[in-house]
Amino acid sequence: MTPQQTPQQIAERCAALMWADDQAARGLGLELLEVGPGMARARMTVRPDMVNGHGICHGGFIFTLADCAFSYACNGYNQRAVASGADITFLAPAQLGDTLVSVGQVRQQGGRNGLYDIEVSNQEGRMIALFRGRSSRIKGTFFDNLNSANGTPP
Amino acid sequence: MTPQQTPQQIAERCAALMWADDQAARGLGLELLEVGPGMARARMTVRPDMVNGHGICHGGFIFTLADCAFSYACNGYNQRAVASGADITFLAPAQLGDTLVSVGQVRQQGGRNGLYDIEVSNQEGRMIALFRGRSSRIKGTFFDNLNSANGTPP
Amino acid sequence: MTPQQTPQQIAERCAALMWADDQAARGLGLELLEVGPGMARARMTVRPDMVNGHGICHGGFIFTLADCAFSYACNGYNQRAVASGADITFLAPAQLGDTLVSVGQVRQQGGRNGLYDIEVSNQEGRMIALFRGRSSRIKGTFFDNLNSANGTPP
Amino acid sequence: MTPQQTPQQIAERCAALMWADDQAARGLGLELLEVGPGMARARMTVRPDMVNGHGICHGGFIFTLADCAFSYACNGYNQRAVASGADITFLAPAQLGDTLVSVGQVRQQGGRNGLYDIEVSNQEGRMIALFRGRSSRIKGTFFDNLNSANGTPP
Numbered sequence: 001m002t003p004q005q006t007p008q009q010i011a012e013r014c015a016a017l018m019w020a021d022d023q024a025a026r027g028l029g030l031e032l033l034e035v036g037p038g039m040a041r042a043r044m045t046v047r048p049d050m051v052n053g054h055g056i057c058h059g060g061f062i063f064t065l066a067d068c069a070f071s072y073a074c075n076g077y078n079q080r081a082v083a084s085g086a087d088i089t090f091l092a093p094a095q096l097g098d099t100l101v102s103v104g105q106v107r108q109q110g111g112r113n114g115l116y117d118i119e120v121s122n123q124e125g126r127m128i129a130l131f132r133g134r135s136s137r138i139k140g141t142f143f144d145n146l147n148s149a150n151g152t153p154p
Numbered sequence: 155m156t157p158q159q160t161p162q163q164i165a166e167r168c169a170a171l172m173w174a175d176d177q178a179a180r181g182l183g184l185e186l187l188e189v190g191p192g193m194a195r196a197r198m199t200v201r202p203d204m205v206n207g208h209g210i211c212h213g214g215f216i217f218t219l220a221d222c223a224f225s226y227a228c229n230g231y232n233q234r235a236v237a238s239g240a241d242i243t244f245l246a247p248a249q250l251g252d253t254l255v256s257v258g259q260v261r262q263q264g265g266r267n268g269l270y271d272i273e274v275s276n277q278e279g280r281m282i283a284l285f286r287g288r289s290s291r292i293k294g295t296f297f298d299n300l301n302s303a304n305g306t307p308p
Numbered sequence: 309m310t311p312q313q314t315p316q317q318i319a320e321r322c323a324a325l326m327w328a329d330d331q332a333a334r335g336l337g338l339e340l341l342e343v344g345p346g347m348a349r350a351r352m353t354v355r356p357d358m359v360n361g362h363g364i365c366h367g368g369f370i371f372t373l374a375d376c377a378f379s380y381a382c383n384g385y386n387q388r389a390v391a392s393g394a395d396i397t398f399l400a401p402a403q404l405g406d407t408l409v410s411v412g413q414v415r416q417q418g419g420r421n422g423l424y425d426i427e428v429s430n431q432e433g434r435m436i437a438l439f440r441g442r443s444s445r446i447k448g449t450f451f452d453n454l455n456s457a458n459g460t461p462p
Numbered sequence: 463m464t465p466q467q468t469p470q471q472i473a474e475r476c477a478a479l480m481w482a483d484d485q486a487a488r489g490l491g492l493e494l495l496e497v498g499p500g501m502a503r504a505r506m507t508v509r510p511d512m513v514n515g516h517g518i519c520h521g522g523f524i525f526t527l528a529d530c531a532f533s534y535a536c537n538g539y540n541q542r543a544v545a546s547g548a549d550i551t552f553l554a555p556a557q558l559g560d561t562l563v564s565v566g567q568v569r570q571q572g573g574r575n576g577l578y579d580i581e582v583s584n585q586e587g588r589m590i591a592l593f594r595g596r597s598s599r600i601k602g603t604f605f606d607n608l609n610s611a612n613g614t615p616p
Contacts, residue, residue, distance in 0.1 A: 024212035027203035049181035052225070058178035059237045060221040064214025071206070071213075083213045084575065085243040085596070087395045087440065087549065089423050090236070091416050107438060108399050113546065113598075115397050115438060130415060130423060132440060134397065134547070134596075136575075238421070239442070241395065241549045241594065243577050245570050261592060262553050267392065267444075269551050269592060284569060284577060286549065286594060288393070288442075290421075332520035335511035357489035360533070366486035367533075367545045368526025375522040379514070390552070391521045397547040 011076030038106030040072035057094035066131035069104035165230030192260030194226035211248035220285035223258035319384030346414030348380035374439035377412035473538030500568030502534035519556035528593035531566035
C-alpha cells in the first residue's frame with residue numbers, strides 16, 4: 001500500500017474493481033450505495049421476476065442481496081475472499097416493488113476467516129432478514145499495492 | 155383429501171399450482187425435475203448473469219436453487235409453508251455453464267415447523283453446497299381437499 | 309400485569325423463578341449478572357472438568373454459557389420460551405481458568421418466534437464466540453399476572 | 463502412516479489419545495461407543511445437573527454431546543482439528559434419565575475445512591437434535607506416523 005491510501009480508499013478501490021466484473025449484482029439491479037473497511041451497503045428493488053409462488057419476494061433474492069453486501073464488506077481489504085457459508089433468518093416478507101437495503105458489517109476478521117453480520121430492511125425500516133456470513137480468504141489481491149495510481153473508487 | 159389421492163399425487167398437485175405462480179424460479183431457468191412427499195429435485199444452469207466479481211457463480215444463485223428445492227419439498231403436503239431460515243455451506247465453486255442439481259429431503263416435519271436438507275451438486279457429481287432449511291407453515295392450502303378434480307401434476 | 313410492574317421488574321421476576329429450578333446453570337458455576345427485557349448477562353469460569361482433549365475449554369461449555377444468556381433473555385417477558393435452534397461461531401479458544409461473560413440481546417421477538425444475538429468474551433475483552441439463538445414460545449407463564457405480590461427479583 | 467495401519471486403526475488411535483485428556487467428556491459421563499474414519503458415536507445419560515429451569519435437559523448439554531461426536535469424528539485422521547462453528551436444531555425435548563446417543567458422520571473433509579452432520583436421538587429412537595459442525599484443522603498430529611507401535615485403540 002502506498003502511504004497515501006487510507007483503508008477507506010482501499011475499500012472503495014476494491015469495490016470498483018470487483019463491481020466491474022459483477023454481472024450478477026448488476027443483473028439484479030443492485031446499487032452499491034457505500035463501502036468502507038469491513039462494511040458495505042446495497043439496495044435492490046423487488047421485481048416481478050423475483051416473486052415466488054406465494055406472491056412474495058423469493059427468499060433466494062433476499063439472500064442474494066445480503067450476500068452482495070457481505071461480499072463487498074469482506075473484500076474491501078485488498079485480499080480476495082469468498083463466502084464459505086452463511087445463515088439467514090427471514091423475519092418478515094418482502095413484497096413486489098419493495099426497496100430493500102442491506103447493510104453488512106464485519107464482526108471479526110482474522111488472517112484467513114471472517115464473520116460478518118448483514119441486515120436487510122425495507123423502505124419503511126422494517127427488518128426483513130438477518131444474515132451472518134462466514135468468509136474465507138483465497139489467494140489474490142484486487143490491485144498491486146505498489147502501483148495504485150489507477151484506483152477508481154465506485 | 156379424497157380417497158383416490160396419494161401423498162405423491164398431493165405433492166405433485168401442490169407443485170403444479172405453486173409453479174404456475176413461481177416467476178422467480180422460471181426467471182432463473184430452473185427446471186423442476188421431480189417432487190414427492192417432502193422431497194423435490196431441481197436443475198439450473200449457471201448463466202452469465204449469475205457470475206460474480208470473482209468469475210464464479212454468485213453464492214446467492216446457488217442458495218436460490220437450493221431454496222427452490224427446499225420450497226417445493228416443504229410445500230408438498232397441501233399446507234402452505236415458508237422458509238423461516240436456512241444455513242448454507244459452500245463446498246466448491248460453480249462455474250459459468252455448469253448444470254447444478256439440488257435435491258431436497260425432509261428431515262423432520264411437525265405440525266408447524268420443518269427441517270429439510272438440500273444438497274447441490276454439479277454435472278460431475280461434485281458437491282457444491284449443503285443447505286439446511288427451516289420451514290414454518292402459514293395459513294392456507296393449495297387446493298380444496300374436497301374438490302380435487304382439477305389437479306394437474308407438473 | 310399489575311400496573312406497578314415494569315418490563316424490567318417482570319424480567320427480573322421471571323429470571324428469579326427460572327433460576328430456582330435451573331440446576332444446569334448452577335452446576336456449571338454460572339452467575340447471572342443482569343437481566344432485563346430481552347437481555348441477560350452471565351458469567352462462568354472455565355473449570356478443569358470443562359477442558360477437552362486439546363487442553364482448551366470444550367466448545368460445548370462455551371455454547372452452554374451462551375445458551376444460558378439466551379434463555380434468560382428470551383424468557384423475560386413472562387411467556388415461557390425454549391430454544392428451537394442456534395448457530396455458534398468459535399472465534400478464539402478459551403483456556404482453563406478464564407472467566408467468560410456472555411451477553412444476550414433480543415434482535416426480534418414476535419408473538420411466537422424470537423431471534424437473539426449472544427456474545428461470549430473473556431476477561432481481557434477478547435471475543436470468544438458469537439451465538440445466534442432462535443426461540444419459540446411454548447404454553448405457560450412464570451407467574452400469574454394478576455397476583456404478583458410474591459415476585460422476588462434475582 | 464506405516465503400512466500396517468488402516469484408516470480405522472488410525473481413527474481408533476487418535477480417539478484413544480484424545481480421550482485420555484478429555485476431562486470434559488468424562489465429566490459428563492459420556493461413553494465413546496465407536497469411532498471410525500470421519501465418524502463417531504457417543505452416549506450420555508441426562509443427569510439431574512443437566513436439567514434446566516423448564517425441567518428438561520438443557521440444550522447446552524445436548525449440544526455438548528453432539529459436539530463430542532463431532533470432535534471425535536473430525537479428529538480421526540491424525541490431523542488435529544477444532545470446531546470453527548456449528549448449527550443445531552432442537553426437535554424434541556430430552557428428559558431427566560433419558561439415554562441419548564449422538565452419531566457423527568463426515569459430509570466433506572478438505573485439506574483444511576470439514577463439514578460433519580451429527581444426529582442426537584433418545585432411547586426410543588426419537589430424534590432430539592440435528593447438529594451440523596464446521597471443523598478447521600490446526601497444526602499438530604496425535605501421534606508420529608513413523609512410530610506407531612504404541613497405538614491403543616479405545
